[in-house]
Amino acid sequence: MTLRLRQIGDPILTQVAEPVSHFRDPDLHRLIESMLSTLKDSNGVGLAAPQVGSLLQVLIVASRPNPRYPDAPQMQPLVMINPQLLAASSEQVLGWEGCLSVPDRRGLVARSREVEVEYYTPQGSRQRVVWQDFPARIFQHEYDHLIGRVFLQRHP
Numbered sequence: 001m002t003l004r005l006r007q008i009g010d011p012i013l014t015q016v017a018e019p020v021s022h023f024r025d026p027d028l029h030r031l032i033e034s035m036l037s038t039l040k041d042s043n044g045v046g047l048a049a050p051q052v053g054s055l056l057q058v059l060i061v062a063s064r065p066n067p068r069y070p071d072a073p074q075m076q077p078l079v080m081i082n083p084q085l086l087a088a089s090s091e092q093v094l095g096w097e098g099c100l101s102v103p104d105r106r107g108l109v110a111r112s113r114e115v116e117v118e119y120y121t122p123q124g125s126r127q128r129v130v131w132q133d134f135p136a137r138i139f140q141h142e143y144d145h146l147i148g149r150v151f152l153q154r155h156p
């Protein structure tokens with residue numbers, strides 16, 4: 001089922017998501033399936049649960065080569081539950097971003113070039129990953145969604 005993508009102005013996008021506590025909850029797995037199909041239908045490279053109305057710490061990173069990042073890796077969508085940013089390089093890079101919740105807007109955003117992340121898979125196993133460049137950028141964009149930050153949004 002494809003879920004409605006919340007747009008800028010929807011208060012849920014400025015709230016902080018809660019950690020997942022029950023990995024065997026069938027609602028969690030229904031949410032993950034819905035996010036994967038929403039991501040596919042929207043042709044995005046990332047998605048965070050608040051964007052589909054769920055204040056849970058679930059995000060997906062799905063880098064693929066594209067006109068702005070032609071050497072981006074082609075990734076199977078990676079579902080990350082309760083992600084934690086363990087380290088972020090002080091070296092930052094400016095790059096173009098879009099947001100499925102802010103249609104028709106592109107913006108230049110400074111992000112750490114490298115991140116180290118710890119997360120849980122839908123099966124509940126703890127993993128660590130180190131990303132650079134576009135996957136690192138996508139992660140930081142999605143991680144912002146989990147703490148109620150939307151790119152280019154200036155709080156009045």
Ligand SMILES: O=C(O)C[C@@H](Cc1ccccc1)C(=O)SCC(=O)c1ccccc1
Nearest residue numbers: 043044045046066097098099100101138141
């Ligand atoms: O709103 C989102 O979280 C999805 C967003 C993720 C993102 C794109 C670009 C940089 C960082 C994070 C999108 O997928 S926007 C639409 C899109 O498909 C796209 C935009 C720019 C480059 C490649 C794809």
Ligand SMILES: [Zn+2]
Nearest residue numbers: 098099100101
């Ligand atoms: Zn976004």
